[in-house]
Amino acid sequence: MPITIQVRSKTVEQTSVSKFKAILKRHVQARCGCDFIFDERARTVLHLEIEPGSQQDGFTIRDDDNGLIMIVGGNFRSIVYGLGKLLRTSTFAPGRFTASSWRGTSVPQNELRAVYFATHFFNFYHAAPVEKIVEYVEDLALWGFNAVVVCYDMHHLTGIDTPEARRFIDRLKAILTAAKETGLRPGLTMLANEGYANSPVELRADQSFPGTRHIRGGYGVELCTSKPAGKKLALQWLGEEFQAFSSIDIELIMLWPYDQGGCCCPECRPWGANGFVGAAKDAAILARQYFPRAKIILSTWLFDPGVDEGEWRGLTEKLSAPQDWVDYILADSHEAFPKYPLGHGVPGNLPLLNFPEISMWGMNPWGGYGANPLPGRFQAFWDVIRDKLSGGVLYSEGLYEDVNKIIWAQFYWDSARTARETLREYVAYEFPGCNVDEVAEGIMALEEGHREFSTRKRWRLKLRSNARAQKVANMFDRETKLLPTNIARSWRWRILCIRASLDLERFTGKRYPNAAVKAWFDELTAIYHAQDAEGCVRPPRLETGGKKLVSKRQ
Ligand SMILES: [Zn+2]
Incomplete structure (x- = not known):
């Protein structure tokens, strides 16, 4: 016997209702191992409604006047979060689905809950069939993420008009479109001085980075933006990229200093407080011409690694007067969270995001030995920073860190939630x-x-x-x-x-x-x-x- 259910709505767009039904069906079928049919005579009825004015991203599950299960939110993604809660509190058995009796309201505490798919090296995000990635985006949305960021990684390519670049852009746009259709905010990330594989040798950055070459540096193709022609070319390439993505309403632009990236020539250094700030500002202003409502995230990854090169101090000084080109500061490292923003405050008093390293730590090749759950490690990090953040962006290389993603999604949603509690909910x-x-x-x-x-x-x-x-x-x-x-x-x-x-x-x-x-x-x-x-x-x-x-x- 197939499982039957009804879904009704007056205020959710039909395409979104179809998306909701597709996610519901896939998740119930996967757990019950039987057919699942939408039927107007079914006894279990889900009633979805968008109520403007509801708290941002929060949802309510309640019984309506006719005894139907109502999922209410301020936008479509909040209804997806409600579906996630409903599914996780329902009961599944072979051939049987018992809808949740959980009723209540839940509102996330952190405003930005993003995952960055590192689309490179022909990893899962770079190589898997797009429909698998679309399903994965939906799975993540159920746990509370509200943005997906991808990277048009130029170093694999030789120009925007090559067939390889066009195929890659089509793939990234398909991922971002799927995110958008699930209600998530689409984003792009890039180096402030990114370069193609065939960048002109005379315009390239100096990446010798004395003392820190082992953790900084790049592919050797990035540009020096202190050279007028280097700056011009960097902005030309970024403009071409933004144009290629202009059919998507990009909501987040994330700009990176290092790893790869940066330039340590005399005119650019210290990159994080000097060349990078100028290049990032130019990139941000250009991005807003294509995506007027995009929020700009300025990354400080690998600032002052081990030694004070004046990067944090210099950025703080540069952002001491109000700036309208940057909205968030992102900080994190391969190990402990950087001390500077915890001790001195955030440059520009901007909202602070973290960048959990859920992929690479302690396992090489990344994911090469299967899942890498690190709940204890992340709990220790979270306990130090949870009162300082407005959210974060996860760095993801693939499927193997699935548990880690969910732990962070739930930290961002409810900062008092422990990794162990989330792990148990995940397993169940x-x-x-x-x-x-x-x-x-x-x-x-x-x-x-x-x-x-x-x-x-x-x-x-x-x-x-x-x-x-x-x-x-x-x-x-x-x-x-x-x-x-x-x-x-x-x-x-x-x-x-x-x-x-x-x-x-x-x-x-x-x-x-x-x-x-x-x-x-x-x-x-x-x-x-x-x-x-x-x-x-x-x-x-x-x-x-x-x-x-x-x-x-x-
Ligand atoms: Zn330079």
């Missing part, structure tokens, strides 16, 4: 039928294994037998047998199981890699659509050399 929703306590604890234990390896910077190590890894792998094996097949085969479950299995292989000191490891790497590669990806964003590639499997990347 994504893996209905599992033992939530055991799986949540198992995921926390994966983080312990991650910490041990992160200090060594290498994941392919033969360590002594470890009882914790054995226990976690056993738990995932046991739960896999209990779960309905559709859940046990879902990619979210598989990336956790594979990570637990790989941890066990690494800890027990067996010959590594072996055939089982190869099969898991191949499965991860397929999940990520990373067959053609560069080495940093795909599992190690194992090749048979005689009888021995040899890793092509350590």
